Amino acid sequence: MSPKDYYKILGVEKNASQDEIKKAFRKLAHQHHPDKGGDEKKFKEASEAYQTLSDEKKRAEYDTHGSTGGNRGFGGGGGQTQGGGFDFSGFGGGQGFEGVDLNDIFGDFFGGRGAQTSSRSRRGSDVSVDIKLTFSEAVFGVERKIRIAKTSKCETCEGSGAKPKTKLIICTICNGVGRISENRQSVFGTFSHMRDCPHCGGYGKIPEEKCTTCKGAGVMRREEEISIKIPAGIEHGEMVRLMGAGEAVQHGTTGDLYVRVSVAPHPVFKRDHENLVMNLRVKLTDAILGAEYPLETLDGQIKLSIPKGISSGEVLRVKGKGVPVDKKHRGDLFIKVEVKNPAKLSRKAEKLIEELRVEGI
DSSP: OOOOOHHHHHHHOOOOOHHHHHHHHHHHEEEHOGGGOHHHHHHHHHHHHHHHHHHHHHHHHHHEEEEEOOOOTTTOOOOOTTSBOGGGGGGGSSSSSOOOOOHHHHHHHHHOOOGGGGGOOBBOOOOOEEEEHHHHHHHHOEEEEEEEEEEEEEETTTOOOOOOOOOOOTTTTTTSSSEEEEEEEOOOOOOOOEEEEETTTTEEEEESSSSSTTTOOOOEEEEEEEEEEEEETTTTTOOEEEESSSSSOSSSOOEEEEEEEEEESSOOOOTTTTTTEEEEEEHHHHHHHHHEEEEETEEEEEEEEEOOOOOOOOEEETTTOOOOOSSSOOOEEEEEEEEEOOSSHHHHHHHHHHHHHHTTO
């Protein structure tokens, strides 16, 4: 019988790192786990492959000979209990899982999160909203106030969950640790698992008297007005992040608020990074003789000088009338000239132009 291709089973390349191998096995373990209605055969194959490839010595032997000789794994028929599950003890004592954090790989099967993600480091959810700006607001910046309904800290107890002028006391269930141990059954057998204390929510302390406003939760759902400062020069589709303005969680870090900006188009101007661009139609005579045109910019009206003999397609530049880069610098306004040729001419105009033709113009 030809040896099994463990790399193919895990879906990784032969030069895959240990981290890539671990991630691949974790994905397959979730997909094919028998307790989740998965394919038991494929789960065993993936486990067998991982036992070999996660051990550098066994992996080198497998790469050389196509087998490890002593690899019993799941494929050897061992490790399965009479109750239909798998014997967790089979992972110890040289079975290829030495030094592997099984709770990290299989923690989701048992509802665990690992000690490093306890409630002491909990974080509230982020919130996202969309706002629409005018073209001018996006160029110069603006301050907006919005009202959103979200979970916020209780204003009465300031998030502690305790009635004002009372204190927090040590939780009697976990003795202030914030974590309790419990036994869990899995396909690997029974093992001890740490989880947040349900009485104190992992904080280690509870209110001596609960806040009457939030009922001891420390947070509550309410509508809140938030002021948003939109920076000058923001572009369509960009986001502004307000740290700590998202969903609150008791004894944890408040999430962030993400504001996605939608900018309405302008009938005259367009953005080109920090510059503004526009088209300007001028009369033929003004293009030939030169003229002054009143021009409405985002800053107000200015007088634009059209130089003599300008051609259609030439670009004029007005410094400092573009998008603010910082408090001292701005981009420029670029004006593309379009010379407007008359559609119809009077007899007098035609005669004058004929005279110009004679002059060689």
